[in-house]
Amino acid sequence: MLRVWVAAFLLALTASAHAKTPIKLKPGAGAPQFVRSDLQGHPFDLKTQRGKIVLIDFWASWCPPCIIAIPHLSQLQKKYGARGFQVVGVSMDDSADTVKETMQKIRFNYPVVMGDAKLGNLYGGVLGLPLQFLVGADGKILAIRSGAFAPTALDSKIAAALAERRE
């Protein structure tokens, strides 16, 4: 009986350890769902974006390369929005007030929601910025990009994903 208890304890311990280790996402995996209110006051539900090509941009106001990317992302939203493309910014700032200050200085034409450790873990651990996930119309991850922002490469990927969606 003692053995059973010890085995059950060890199993529970292992399960809890695994629960804390986020699963590293790869292209082809389903993009984890999330629903958050955006800082413009509207609800954002990733599930309702199904059918669109979505770019999830993990960023923060303290991240210089993330800030540099914002006008480019707005430009991509403007260029491809009508064809079924949607950018969503997920801020990993510690405070929404800081993000709102940033949003007064830079124009965003896409929703921005607040991220946190839970959402970060859901996406495999957001342990460095910038980090972007391009999600296909079927809700599966098409590409993951971290580090310096490359607008031209991203533009091509979005255009290809939109073309493929139409076929």
Add this chain to the structure above:
Amino acid sequence: MRLAMRLAILAHLLTVLLLAPLSASAAPGDALTIPASVQIQPAELAAMLKAGDTPPILQVGFSVMYQQAHIPNSQYAGPGNKDDGLLNLKSHVDALPRDRLVVIYCGCCPWEKCPNIAAAYKQLIGMGFTKVKVLYLASNFGADWVDKGYPVIRGG
């Protein structure tokens, strides 16, 4: 086409100018002023931890990052680009002898863009610490520490 290129360059310059107030305290690029002699490589720190040699380790970045994963026994000091963060860092180490080895790390962004690490390093040097080591994370904490399999405490 030329006009589009000019407009893109103009937009980029405007962004940089607009963001000047944001980056004034952040001072990205300051990390490049941290001498190589005080930098410690991830493998070296991981080996120290494995050997049971655990100096005070302080994370001088952002709490959302620390909550997700941090180095075992490291403490959250707060971002080096904020006065509050530097004050918190000071309070964490104030009681330590100035010749004690202290390790700091951030890893929020690529090394040359980190807004925190150089300010935190300067703070410790300014306090008289003589054995400060700065963990060199070229890309970020995820890529250069967690993904390498070095020990972490998860949370979030």
